[in-house]
Amino acid sequence: MSDDASKRARDLVERDRKVVWHPYAPPQADPLFAVESTEGAEIRLSDGRTLVDGMSSWWSAIHGYRHPTIEAALKAQLETLPHIMFGGLTHEPAVRLCERLLDIAPKGLSRVFLCDSGSIAVEVAIKVAFQYWLSRGRPERSRLLTVEGGYHGDTFATMAVCDPVNGMHDFFRGVLPDHLFAEKPSCRFEDDFEERHIEDLASKLEIHRNEIAAVILEPVVQGAGGMWFYAPAYLRRLRELCDEHEVLLIFDEIATGFGRTGEMFGADHAGVSPDILSLGKSLTGGTLTLAATLVSDHVSDAIAAGEPGALMHGPTYMGNPLACAAAHASLDLLETTPWHENVKRIEAELREGLLPCSELPGVADVRALGAIGVVELEAPVDMKIVQPAFVEEGIWVRPFGKLVYLMPPYVTTTAQIEKLTSGLCAVVERYV
Protein backbone atom coordinates (compact mmCIF):
# COMPACT_ATOMS: atom_id res chain seq x y z
CA MET A 1 0.00 0.00 0.00
CA SER A 2 1.27 3.48 -0.80
CA ASP A 3 1.98 5.98 1.98
CA ASP A 4 -0.27 8.50 0.21
CA ALA A 5 -3.23 6.13 0.18
CA SER A 6 -2.69 5.23 3.82
CA LYS A 7 -2.55 8.89 4.79
CA ARG A 8 -5.76 9.69 2.89
CA ALA A 9 -7.50 6.75 4.56
CA ARG A 10 -6.36 7.94 7.99
CA ASP A 11 -7.49 11.51 7.28
CA LEU A 12 -10.94 10.30 6.24
CA VAL A 13 -11.35 8.27 9.43
CA GLU A 14 -10.28 11.31 11.43
CA ARG A 15 -12.83 13.59 9.70
CA ASP A 16 -15.48 10.90 10.20
CA ARG A 17 -14.84 10.80 13.92
CA LYS A 18 -15.56 14.53 14.18
CA VAL A 19 -19.02 14.48 12.60
CA VAL A 20 -20.41 11.00 11.88
CA TRP A 21 -22.38 8.61 14.05
CA HIS A 22 -22.06 4.94 13.04
CA PRO A 23 -24.51 2.07 13.72
CA TYR A 24 -24.38 0.57 17.21
CA ALA A 25 -21.37 2.77 17.91
CA PRO A 26 -20.39 5.53 20.30
CA PRO A 27 -20.08 9.00 18.72
CA GLN A 28 -16.49 8.21 17.68
CA ALA A 29 -16.46 4.81 16.00
CA ASP A 30 -13.42 2.65 16.70
CA PRO A 31 -12.18 0.65 14.89
CA LEU A 32 -13.17 2.20 11.57
CA PHE A 33 -11.85 1.54 8.05
CA ALA A 34 -12.18 3.76 4.97
CA VAL A 35 -13.51 1.93 1.92
CA GLU A 36 -12.75 2.92 -1.67
CA SER A 37 -14.69 0.55 -3.91
CA THR A 38 -16.28 -2.88 -4.24
CA GLU A 39 -16.39 -5.55 -6.92
CA GLY A 40 -17.79 -9.08 -6.92
CA ALA A 41 -17.19 -10.54 -3.47
CA GLU A 42 -14.43 -8.08 -2.59
CA ILE A 43 -14.06 -4.79 -0.79
CA ARG A 44 -11.16 -2.45 -1.53
CA LEU A 45 -10.08 -0.30 1.38
CA SER A 46 -8.79 3.23 0.80
CA ASP A 47 -5.35 2.21 2.01
CA GLY A 48 -5.13 -0.22 -0.90
CA ARG A 49 -5.88 -3.50 0.89
CA THR A 50 -8.47 -5.87 -0.58
CA LEU A 51 -10.77 -7.93 1.63
CA VAL A 52 -12.98 -10.91 0.82
CA ASP A 53 -16.43 -9.91 2.07
CA GLY A 54 -18.08 -12.32 4.50
CA MET A 55 -21.02 -10.06 5.32
CA SER A 56 -22.64 -9.18 1.95
CA SER A 57 -23.19 -5.70 3.42
CA TRP A 58 -25.51 -6.94 6.13
CA TRP A 59 -26.67 -9.89 4.06
CA SER A 60 -27.97 -7.88 1.13
CA ALA A 61 -25.38 -8.10 -1.70
CA ILE A 62 -26.30 -11.66 -2.70
CA HIS A 63 -25.01 -11.40 -6.29
CA GLY A 64 -21.81 -9.64 -5.25
CA TYR A 65 -21.06 -5.96 -5.65
CA ARG A 66 -21.61 -3.87 -8.78
CA HIS A 67 -23.19 -6.67 -10.76
CA PRO A 68 -23.44 -5.47 -14.39
CA THR A 69 -27.09 -6.59 -14.67
CA ILE A 70 -28.14 -4.48 -11.69
CA GLU A 71 -25.99 -1.52 -12.77
CA ALA A 72 -27.50 -1.56 -16.26
CA ALA A 73 -31.04 -1.67 -14.85
CA LEU A 74 -30.30 1.30 -12.59
CA LYS A 75 -28.76 3.34 -15.39
CA ALA A 76 -31.74 2.67 -17.68
CA GLN A 77 -34.26 3.58 -14.97
CA LEU A 78 -32.34 6.77 -14.19
CA GLU A 79 -33.03 7.97 -17.75
CA THR A 80 -36.81 7.91 -17.43
CA LEU A 81 -38.17 7.90 -13.88
CA PRO A 82 -35.77 7.91 -10.92
CA HIS A 83 -38.47 8.79 -8.41
CA ILE A 84 -42.07 9.90 -8.16
CA MET A 85 -44.47 10.01 -5.22
CA PHE A 86 -46.63 6.88 -4.93
CA GLY A 87 -49.80 8.54 -3.60
CA GLY A 88 -52.28 8.62 -6.47
CA LEU A 89 -49.62 7.67 -9.04
CA THR A 90 -48.30 4.32 -10.18
CA HIS A 91 -45.63 2.98 -12.54
CA GLU A 92 -44.53 -0.18 -14.30
CA PRO A 93 -41.47 -0.96 -12.11
CA ALA A 94 -43.60 -1.02 -8.94
CA VAL A 95 -46.59 -2.89 -10.36
CA ARG A 96 -44.46 -5.54 -12.00
CA LEU A 97 -42.34 -5.94 -8.86
CA CYS A 98 -45.45 -6.57 -6.76
CA GLU A 99 -46.65 -9.12 -9.33
CA ARG A 100 -43.29 -10.87 -9.34
CA LEU A 101 -43.00 -10.96 -5.54
CA LEU A 102 -46.45 -12.54 -5.25
CA ASP A 103 -45.49 -15.09 -7.91
CA ILE A 104 -42.50 -16.38 -5.96
CA ALA A 105 -43.70 -15.84 -2.36
CA PRO A 106 -45.36 -18.58 -0.31
CA LYS A 107 -48.87 -19.02 -1.73
CA GLY A 108 -51.91 -17.25 -0.31
CA LEU A 109 -50.42 -13.75 -0.26
CA SER A 110 -52.13 -11.37 -2.65
CA ARG A 111 -51.26 -7.73 -1.99
CA VAL A 112 -47.98 -5.86 -1.53
CA PHE A 113 -47.12 -2.68 0.35
CA LEU A 114 -43.73 -1.33 -0.75
CA CYS A 115 -41.66 0.55 1.77
CA ASP A 116 -38.17 1.81 2.34
CA SER A 117 -36.43 -0.41 4.89
CA GLY A 118 -36.75 -3.70 6.70
CA SER A 119 -37.77 -2.18 10.02
CA ILE A 120 -40.56 -0.29 8.26
CA ALA A 121 -41.73 -3.47 6.51
CA VAL A 122 -42.08 -5.03 9.97
CA GLU A 123 -43.76 -1.89 11.34
CA VAL A 124 -46.25 -2.15 8.48
CA ALA A 125 -46.78 -5.87 9.15
CA ILE A 126 -47.53 -5.09 12.81
CA LYS A 127 -49.76 -2.16 11.89
CA VAL A 128 -51.68 -4.34 9.41
CA ALA A 129 -52.20 -6.96 12.13
CA PHE A 130 -53.46 -4.40 14.67
CA GLN A 131 -55.63 -2.65 12.10
CA TYR A 132 -57.11 -6.02 11.08
CA TRP A 133 -58.42 -6.58 14.63
CA LEU A 134 -59.51 -2.95 15.08
CA SER A 135 -61.44 -3.24 11.82
CA ARG A 136 -63.11 -6.39 13.07
CA GLY A 137 -64.22 -4.61 16.26
CA ARG A 138 -61.76 -6.47 18.48
CA PRO A 139 -59.49 -3.73 19.90
CA GLU A 140 -58.43 -5.97 22.80
CA ARG A 141 -56.36 -8.00 20.33
CA SER A 142 -53.43 -5.61 20.73
CA ARG A 143 -50.44 -7.71 21.76
CA LEU A 144 -47.91 -9.70 19.81
CA LEU A 145 -46.52 -13.10 20.68
CA THR A 146 -43.00 -13.92 19.55
CA VAL A 147 -40.11 -16.20 20.44
CA GLU A 148 -36.90 -15.37 22.28
CA GLY A 149 -33.81 -14.93 20.12
CA GLY A 150 -35.58 -12.92 17.40
CA TYR A 151 -34.57 -9.72 15.66
CA HIS A 152 -37.06 -7.56 13.78
CA GLY A 153 -35.52 -4.10 13.51
CA ASP A 154 -34.47 -0.99 15.41
CA THR A 155 -37.62 1.17 15.42
CA PHE A 156 -39.80 1.23 18.51
CA ALA A 157 -42.52 -1.21 17.43
CA THR A 158 -39.93 -3.66 16.10
CA MET A 159 -37.59 -3.36 19.11
CA ALA A 160 -40.50 -4.48 21.26
CA VAL A 161 -40.42 -7.93 19.62
CA CYS A 162 -36.63 -8.34 19.49
CA ASP A 163 -35.01 -10.76 21.93
CA PRO A 164 -35.37 -9.19 25.37
CA VAL A 165 -31.74 -10.00 26.24
CA ASN A 166 -29.68 -10.37 23.04
CA GLY A 167 -31.82 -8.08 20.91
CA MET A 168 -29.56 -5.07 21.55
CA HIS A 169 -32.54 -3.15 22.92
CA ASP A 170 -32.82 -4.42 26.47
CA PHE A 171 -31.94 -0.92 27.55
CA PHE A 172 -35.26 0.44 26.18
CA ARG A 173 -37.49 -2.19 27.77
CA GLY A 174 -39.19 0.37 30.05
CA VAL A 175 -40.54 2.49 27.21
CA LEU A 176 -41.60 -0.34 24.88
CA PRO A 177 -45.02 -1.99 24.63
CA ASP A 178 -45.21 -5.19 26.62
CA HIS A 179 -45.50 -8.15 24.26
CA LEU A 180 -45.36 -11.87 24.99
CA PHE A 181 -42.21 -13.97 24.59
CA ALA A 182 -42.13 -17.75 24.38
CA GLU A 183 -39.06 -19.98 24.48
CA LYS A 184 -37.31 -20.11 21.14
CA PRO A 185 -37.65 -23.26 19.02
CA SER A 186 -35.13 -25.59 20.69
CA CYS A 187 -35.13 -28.20 17.92
CA ARG A 188 -32.13 -27.75 15.64
CA PHE A 189 -32.72 -27.55 11.90
CA GLU A 190 -31.79 -31.21 11.39
CA ASP A 191 -33.65 -32.49 14.50
CA ASP A 192 -37.08 -34.11 14.50
CA PHE A 193 -39.69 -31.69 15.75
CA GLU A 194 -41.64 -32.80 18.80
CA GLU A 195 -44.64 -31.17 20.48
CA ARG A 196 -42.52 -30.25 23.54
CA HIS A 197 -40.48 -27.91 21.34
CA ILE A 198 -43.48 -25.63 20.93
CA GLU A 199 -45.15 -26.28 24.29
CA ASP A 200 -44.30 -22.93 25.86
CA LEU A 201 -45.54 -20.99 22.85
CA ALA A 202 -48.66 -23.15 22.58
CA SER A 203 -49.56 -22.55 26.20
CA LYS A 204 -49.02 -18.76 25.97
CA LEU A 205 -51.12 -18.72 22.82
CA GLU A 206 -53.91 -20.58 24.60
CA ILE A 207 -53.85 -18.42 27.74
CA HIS A 208 -53.62 -15.07 25.94
CA ARG A 209 -55.48 -15.83 22.73
CA ASN A 210 -58.04 -13.07 23.26
CA GLU A 211 -55.33 -10.39 23.59
CA ILE A 212 -53.03 -11.57 20.80
CA ALA A 213 -53.21 -9.94 17.37
CA ALA A 214 -50.44 -11.98 15.77
CA VAL A 215 -47.48 -14.26 16.24
CA ILE A 216 -44.33 -12.84 14.64
CA LEU A 217 -41.07 -14.69 14.00
CA GLU A 218 -38.29 -15.37 11.51
CA PRO A 219 -38.87 -18.71 9.78
CA VAL A 220 -36.12 -21.38 10.08
CA VAL A 221 -33.24 -18.97 10.74
CA GLN A 222 -33.21 -16.42 13.52
CA GLY A 223 -30.74 -13.76 12.38
CA ALA A 224 -29.31 -10.92 14.44
CA GLY A 225 -30.96 -12.14 17.66
CA GLY A 226 -28.89 -15.33 17.80
CA MET A 227 -28.14 -16.89 14.38
CA TRP A 228 -30.15 -19.94 15.36
CA PHE A 229 -31.41 -22.56 12.86
CA TYR A 230 -34.51 -24.56 13.81
CA ALA A 231 -36.62 -27.39 12.40
CA PRO A 232 -39.05 -26.41 9.61
CA ALA A 233 -41.75 -28.71 11.06
CA TYR A 234 -42.02 -26.21 13.95
CA LEU A 235 -43.57 -23.78 11.48
CA ARG A 236 -46.19 -26.27 10.31
CA ARG A 237 -47.33 -26.83 13.91
CA LEU A 238 -47.25 -23.08 14.56
CA ARG A 239 -49.52 -22.49 11.55
CA GLU A 240 -52.01 -25.04 12.95
CA LEU A 241 -51.95 -23.39 16.39
CA CYS A 242 -52.49 -19.92 14.94
CA ASP A 243 -55.45 -21.19 12.90
CA GLU A 244 -56.89 -22.95 15.91
CA HIS A 245 -56.77 -19.77 18.02
CA GLU A 246 -57.58 -17.46 15.09
CA VAL A 247 -54.34 -15.51 15.53
CA LEU A 248 -52.54 -13.97 12.54
CA LEU A 249 -49.10 -15.29 11.61
CA ILE A 250 -46.36 -12.89 10.49
CA PHE A 251 -43.13 -14.20 8.94
CA ASP A 252 -40.21 -11.79 8.94
CA GLU A 253 -38.12 -13.00 5.97
CA ILE A 254 -35.98 -9.88 5.72
CA ALA A 255 -32.86 -11.95 6.45
CA THR A 256 -34.00 -15.35 5.15
CA GLY A 257 -35.64 -14.26 1.88
CA PHE A 258 -34.16 -14.71 -1.60
CA GLY A 259 -32.21 -17.90 -1.15
CA ARG A 260 -30.01 -17.30 1.87
CA THR A 261 -31.12 -20.48 3.68
CA GLY A 262 -30.96 -22.70 0.57
CA GLU A 263 -34.63 -22.24 -0.42
CA MET A 264 -36.08 -19.09 -1.96
CA PHE A 265 -37.82 -18.32 1.35
CA GLY A 266 -37.35 -19.80 4.81
CA ALA A 267 -41.05 -20.73 4.80
CA ASP A 268 -40.43 -22.92 1.72
CA HIS A 269 -38.51 -25.43 3.89
CA ALA A 270 -41.84 -26.07 5.63
CA GLY A 271 -44.35 -25.40 2.85
CA VAL A 272 -46.15 -23.00 5.19
CA SER A 273 -47.71 -19.63 4.32
CA PRO A 274 -48.05 -16.75 6.75
CA ASP A 275 -50.89 -14.19 6.69
CA ILE A 276 -48.34 -11.38 6.47
CA LEU A 277 -44.76 -11.51 5.17
CA SER A 278 -42.02 -8.89 5.38
CA LEU A 279 -39.12 -8.76 2.91
CA GLY A 280 -36.10 -6.46 2.63
CA LYS A 281 -32.30 -6.65 2.74
CA SER A 282 -31.36 -8.62 -0.42
CA LEU A 283 -34.51 -7.56 -2.31
CA THR A 284 -32.44 -5.14 -4.42
CA GLY A 285 -29.32 -7.30 -4.42
CA GLY A 286 -27.73 -4.87 -1.98
CA THR A 287 -27.82 -1.70 -4.08
CA LEU A 288 -30.66 0.46 -2.78
CA THR A 289 -32.95 0.38 0.19
CA LEU A 290 -36.33 -1.24 -0.50
CA ALA A 291 -38.62 -3.50 1.47
CA ALA A 292 -42.07 -4.98 1.12
CA THR A 293 -44.93 -6.28 3.23
CA LEU A 294 -47.09 -8.95 1.59
CA VAL A 295 -50.59 -9.54 2.88
CA SER A 296 -53.24 -12.19 2.26
CA ASP A 297 -56.72 -11.36 0.95
CA HIS A 298 -58.60 -12.18 4.11
CA VAL A 299 -56.48 -9.62 6.01
CA SER A 300 -56.71 -6.82 3.43
CA ASP A 301 -60.46 -7.52 2.94
CA ALA A 302 -61.11 -7.12 6.67
CA ILE A 303 -59.21 -3.82 6.72
CA ALA A 304 -61.13 -2.60 3.67
CA ALA A 305 -64.43 -3.50 5.31
CA GLY A 306 -63.64 -1.64 8.56
CA GLU A 307 -63.01 1.98 9.50
CA PRO A 308 -61.20 3.94 8.01
CA GLY A 309 -61.01 1.26 5.32
CA ALA A 310 -57.51 2.31 4.24
CA LEU A 311 -54.10 1.18 5.50
CA MET A 312 -52.79 4.21 7.36
CA HIS A 313 -49.19 4.23 6.20
CA GLY A 314 -47.18 5.91 3.42
CA PRO A 315 -43.43 6.52 3.42
CA THR A 316 -42.24 9.40 1.20
CA TYR A 317 -39.98 7.19 -0.90
CA MET A 318 -42.26 4.16 -1.12
CA GLY A 319 -42.17 2.35 -4.45
CA ASN A 320 -39.03 4.24 -5.51
CA PRO A 321 -38.63 3.27 -9.20
CA LEU A 322 -34.83 3.08 -9.07
CA ALA A 323 -35.02 0.64 -6.16
CA CYS A 324 -37.75 -1.33 -7.97
CA ALA A 325 -35.54 -1.54 -11.08
CA ALA A 326 -32.68 -2.89 -8.95
CA ALA A 327 -35.06 -5.43 -7.41
CA HIS A 328 -36.14 -6.58 -10.88
CA ALA A 329 -32.54 -7.06 -11.91
CA SER A 330 -31.83 -9.00 -8.72
CA LEU A 331 -34.88 -11.23 -9.33
CA ASP A 332 -33.74 -11.70 -12.95
CA LEU A 333 -30.39 -12.91 -11.63
CA LEU A 334 -32.12 -15.31 -9.24
CA GLU A 335 -33.98 -16.69 -12.28
CA THR A 336 -30.93 -16.96 -14.54
CA THR A 337 -28.03 -17.86 -12.26
CA PRO A 338 -27.47 -21.20 -10.48
CA TRP A 339 -27.87 -19.59 -7.02
CA HIS A 340 -29.34 -22.77 -5.61
CA GLU A 341 -26.23 -24.81 -6.48
CA ASN A 342 -23.96 -21.99 -5.32
CA VAL A 343 -25.66 -21.74 -1.93
CA LYS A 344 -25.48 -25.54 -1.53
CA ARG A 345 -21.78 -25.51 -2.38
CA ILE A 346 -21.14 -22.61 0.01
CA GLU A 347 -23.02 -24.42 2.78
CA ALA A 348 -20.76 -27.48 2.41
CA GLU A 349 -17.64 -25.30 2.23
CA LEU A 350 -18.64 -23.27 5.30
CA ARG A 351 -19.42 -26.42 7.27
CA GLU A 352 -16.09 -27.98 6.40
CA GLY A 353 -14.04 -24.78 6.67
CA LEU A 354 -15.42 -23.81 10.08
CA LEU A 355 -15.16 -27.33 11.53
CA PRO A 356 -11.66 -26.76 13.00
CA CYS A 357 -13.20 -24.00 15.17
CA SER A 358 -15.38 -26.50 17.01
CA GLU A 359 -12.25 -27.94 18.66
CA LEU A 360 -11.09 -24.57 19.98
CA PRO A 361 -11.47 -23.45 23.60
CA GLY A 362 -14.09 -20.72 24.01
CA VAL A 363 -16.23 -22.04 21.14
CA ALA A 364 -19.73 -23.16 22.14
CA ASP A 365 -21.11 -24.29 18.78
CA VAL A 366 -20.39 -24.31 15.05
CA ARG A 367 -23.21 -24.57 12.49
CA ALA A 368 -23.99 -23.90 8.84
CA LEU A 369 -27.18 -23.65 6.80
CA GLY A 370 -27.44 -22.29 3.27
CA ALA A 371 -24.93 -19.49 2.79
CA ILE A 372 -24.70 -18.90 6.54
CA GLY A 373 -21.87 -20.17 8.74
CA VAL A 374 -21.83 -19.48 12.47
CA VAL A 375 -19.22 -19.87 15.20
CA GLU A 376 -20.94 -19.25 18.52
CA LEU A 377 -18.55 -18.37 21.33
CA GLU A 378 -18.93 -18.69 25.07
CA ALA A 379 -18.29 -14.98 25.65
CA PRO A 380 -18.64 -11.83 23.52
CA VAL A 381 -15.65 -10.87 21.36
CA ASP A 382 -13.67 -7.68 21.85
CA MET A 383 -14.36 -5.84 18.59
CA LYS A 384 -11.39 -3.51 19.04
CA ILE A 385 -9.12 -6.52 18.81
CA VAL A 386 -10.88 -8.89 16.43
CA GLN A 387 -12.04 -6.39 13.79
CA PRO A 388 -8.48 -5.28 12.85
CA ALA A 389 -7.37 -8.92 13.12
CA PHE A 390 -9.91 -9.97 10.48
CA VAL A 391 -8.74 -7.14 8.22
CA GLU A 392 -5.15 -8.33 8.68
CA GLU A 393 -6.35 -11.75 7.45
CA GLY A 394 -7.77 -10.07 4.35
CA ILE A 395 -11.43 -10.73 5.23
CA TRP A 396 -14.38 -8.57 6.24
CA VAL A 397 -16.19 -10.13 9.18
CA ARG A 398 -18.24 -8.20 11.71
CA PRO A 399 -19.35 -10.29 14.67
CA PHE A 400 -22.00 -9.29 17.17
CA GLY A 401 -21.61 -10.36 20.76
CA LYS A 402 -20.83 -14.06 20.94
CA LEU A 403 -21.63 -14.67 17.29
CA VAL A 404 -18.87 -14.74 14.71
CA TYR A 405 -20.50 -15.57 11.40
CA LEU A 406 -20.19 -15.52 7.62
CA MET A 407 -22.93 -14.61 5.15
CA PRO A 408 -21.02 -14.21 1.90
CA PRO A 409 -22.49 -13.29 -1.51
CA TYR A 410 -23.70 -16.33 -3.49
CA VAL A 411 -21.04 -15.66 -6.14
CA THR A 412 -18.18 -16.15 -3.67
CA THR A 413 -15.72 -18.69 -5.10
CA THR A 414 -14.42 -21.79 -3.35
CA ALA A 415 -11.02 -20.13 -2.91
CA GLN A 416 -12.64 -17.03 -1.40
CA ILE A 417 -14.73 -19.12 1.02
CA GLU A 418 -11.55 -20.94 2.01
CA LYS A 419 -9.92 -17.58 2.74
CA LEU A 420 -12.93 -16.52 4.83
CA THR A 421 -13.14 -19.71 6.89
CA SER A 422 -9.41 -20.13 7.48
CA GLY A 423 -9.03 -16.44 8.38
CA LEU A 424 -12.00 -16.61 10.74
CA CYS A 425 -10.66 -19.76 12.46
CA ALA A 426 -7.20 -18.20 12.78
CA VAL A 427 -8.61 -15.11 14.52
CA VAL A 428 -10.83 -17.18 16.82
CA GLU A 429 -7.84 -19.37 17.71
CA ARG A 430 -5.62 -16.37 18.45
CA TYR A 431 -8.00 -14.03 20.29
CA VAL A 432 -10.82 -16.02 21.88
Ligand SMILES: *Cc1c(COP(=O)(O)O)cnc(C)c1O
Ligand atom coordinates in the same frame (compact mmCIF):
# COMPACT_ATOMS: atom_id res chain seq x y z
C1 LIG B 1 -32.22 -6.55 9.17
C2 LIG B 1 -33.52 -7.07 9.65
C3 LIG B 1 -34.60 -6.21 9.91
C4 LIG B 1 -34.49 -4.71 9.81
O1 LIG B 1 -34.19 -4.27 8.53
P1 LIG B 1 -33.55 -2.81 8.31
O2 LIG B 1 -33.51 -2.66 6.83
O3 LIG B 1 -32.20 -2.83 8.95
O4 LIG B 1 -34.48 -1.84 8.97
C5 LIG B 1 -35.79 -6.78 10.31
N1 LIG B 1 -35.92 -8.11 10.44
C6 LIG B 1 -34.93 -8.97 10.19
C7 LIG B 1 -35.16 -10.44 10.31
C8 LIG B 1 -33.68 -8.48 9.79
O5 LIG B 1 -32.67 -9.32 9.58
